[in-house]
Amino acid sequence: MKCLFVSCRSASVLLREDGDYLMPQAVRLTLNGADLGEESRSVRSLYGLQPDTEYSLSDGEETLVFRTEKESFSLDVRRFGARGDGNADDTAALQAAILCCPRDGRVVVPAGVYRTGPLFLKSHMTLELKEGAELALLTDRDRFPVLPGAILKDGAEYLLGTWEGNPLDCFAAALTGIGVEDVRIIGQGTVDGHAGEGDWWINPKIRRGAWRGRLLYLRDCRDIAVQGITFRNSPAWNLHPCFSERLLFCDIAVEAPPDSPNTDGFDPESCRDVRVYGARFSVGDDCIAIKSGKIYMGRTYRTPCERIEIAWSAMLDGHGGVTVGSEMAGGVREVRVHHCLMRGNDRGLRIKTRRGRGKDAVVDGITFSDVRMDGVKMPLVINCMYFCDPDGHSAWVQSREAQPVDDGTPTVGTIRFERIRAEGCQACVGYILGLPERPVSRVILRDSRFSFAEDAKALVPAMAENVPACRKRGVIAQFADEVTMEGITLEGVEGEALEMIH
Amino acid sequence: MGEIKAAWREWTEAAEAAAVTAAELLRPDVKSLGDGGCCFLNGCAEMYRVTGDALYRDTVLRMLDLAAGADGFLPEHAAGLGRALFFALDETGEERRRKAIAPPAGPEGRTTGALLYRTEPFRVLYDMRFGGKQQAGAAAERFRGAGGCPRDPDGAGWYLAALIDCTDLTDEQLYEHRRALAELFRAAAKQVKQPDGTEDAGNGELLALYAALKGIRLYLLDGERLEGPVKRAAGLQAERWLKDPEAIRRRPGAAGPVLLILSELLRS
Secondary structure, X not given: OEEEEEOOOOXXXXXXXXXXOEEEEEEEEEEOXXXXXXXXXXXXXXXXXXXXOEEEEEOOOOEEEEEOOOOOOEEEHHHHOOOOEEEEEOHHHHHHHHHHOOOOEEXXXXXXEEEEOOEXXXXXXXXXXXXXXXXXXXXXXXXXXXXXXXXXXXXXXXXXXXXXXXXXXXXXXXXXXXXXXXXXXXXXXXXXXXXXXXXXXXXXXXXXXXXXXXXXXXXXXXXXXXXXXXXXXXXXXXXXXXXXXXXXXXXXXXXXXXXOOOOOOEOOEOOEEEEEEOOEEEOOOOXXXXXXXXXXXXXXXXXXXXXXXXEOOEEEOOOEEEEEOOOEOOOEEEEEEEEEEXXXXXXXXXXXXXXXXXXXXXXXXXXXEEEEEEOXXXXXXXXXXXXXXXXXXXXXXXOOOOOOOOOOXXXXXXXXXXXXXXXXXXXXXXXXXXXXXXXXXXXXXXXXXXXXXXXXXXXOOOOOOOOOXXXXXXXXXXXXXXXXXXXXXXXXXXXXXXEEEO | OHHHHHHHHHHHHHHHHHHHHHHHHOHHHHHOOOHHHHHHHHHHHHHHHHHOOHHHHHHHHHHHHHHOOOOXXXXXXXXXXXXXXXXXXXXXXXXXXXXXXXXXXXXXXXXXXXHHHHHHHHHHHHHHHOOOOOOOOHHHHHHHHOOOOOOOHHHHHXXXXXXXXHHHHOOXXXXXXXXXXXXXXXXXXXXXXXXXXXXOOOHHHHHHHHHHHHHHHOOOOOHHHHHHHHHHHHHHHHHHHHHOOOHHHHOHHHHHHHHHHHHHHHHO
């Protein structure tokens, strides 16, 4: 067992590291001798702990001893006037409690439904949503403050709001952190955007007042931990940290209806040192999408998203299990996805880029290992001709003829797929579409097993022009320098294991 | 700026009267696609968007019909009326209005501020609406290629108005292109001395005031520093033209810039 996170009132523990979201078999746990019952998930969180106290967690074979952190003071939001009755607007009371929280203190939200507008976080504090507590976001967009995209002054700019990789005005998130550090958001409570009850999902690509907000938005933050919280029904992306570092998301759940627009689960953008452990996603778009901005942000700030670890998590439904791009102009590198479960996704790993993203748009060092895929239609898709943006369908973006390598040419380096077990695939195991002028450098598939669904459908594997639908195919690669397949078992494949298109 | 709103109650009839007068006097100018006529139609369109006063909409539609030939089409070089044509299409939904919108063409290289005003915003609008947004980067290049902001105050005003309108018309999700235009505008605006409102301003100078008001509204200029003086100057200029019933008759070409200024004052 291994301690993943400890706060003043909670902890998260990795029980076994050889499973995925679930362990091979459940274990019975005791905490300081008290029975906690059986646990089947790899990551288990503990709540209701006392600060600065030693605990002993045992699974019968192994014992883990840890100590909770100290806490200065604890502030109950009800003492600040919050009602939690599902009717009153508790925004002011909740915000007051946060602003009044002393250093290393904790704001406690007891069980109840707290209707609230966006709340702004403060450094050096813990926000705890107790079991049964719900921050129920108001649905009237007039109640939401706007975060300006860019504030300009004498050649300098201060960025706040963002939308799909550009510095644009957006509504504040349910929980917004701007330049804060050392914040913990913990507990078994829920942050619910209730987006379906407002107009957020109606004509979602039309800006009305500002672009849609998120449930958690962090900009220029560091040392942030989110544990246990369930996020659901976001107006747009659920969790969106950008230009932030040392972030931990542990044992969280992110939920949105399958037809909800752009409700990505977790989208770190130009962040570094991000860890996601024991998380569960079931959303309307990509479960996790790793980004680094569109052209302006990529060229101006050149800040990649890097050192990302995603483990013991479940991506259940959603378009992509883990996606890189398409806003990746600052580059994405050193991403490790391991010991995860993906179920029912369109694609397992999906890399999306296109001509014009820029010379800093380098995707490199992406590793999938020990991932179980169940009903994932296409486990691996790399698409360097993704038809996004207004000119995405243009001849220049879609040309299979080599174009001059210039400042707009993106790069895909080394991608590894190791010890993958995928059942119920449909279209193909992998589809790789590089650029003729800059092929995908290296794709390595090793020690993995793939099988197809009996009733597999023919599907178009990549969103690019002139990509035909396919069914039960192996790895199809065009414009790739090296594709290595070692120790690969393909069951039910129709055609060659590897088809290199020249 | 409550005083602007209060003044507007007095100015409403005067502005309508000025529009009626200008419409009559600018008929030949619209027909010959002159700067004053083109700008006037843009001013009317903006005033309609802000006030909902049908007089402005009907003026645009009527004058476009006047400018069209017997076949209903405008001359190929009618880029100056292009934005008004889109306005007419949006307002009427008529197929003949859509057909009247021909792909824009305009000068490349060094040119005048007034010519940029006539051609560039229409080019951008056409690309955004009908062109698949694939030429979004070209506008900034053409402004750069035009030789920068003219030194004469009149030309500079047309140039600034063209730039701010192009910026505003560019889809904000094409951020790098919109930002490039915005930076050109910010740099040019620094070089231009705004009229202070105490003297009669030329048409281009009036447009410089319009551009400054719009730049402040779009947060491209320092509103904290500029909003007060620019609005005061703009208000004085608007008042000067609207209080004197003969002013527009003497210089009908000022109607467009004045209406554009008014539309921005009313938006603030």
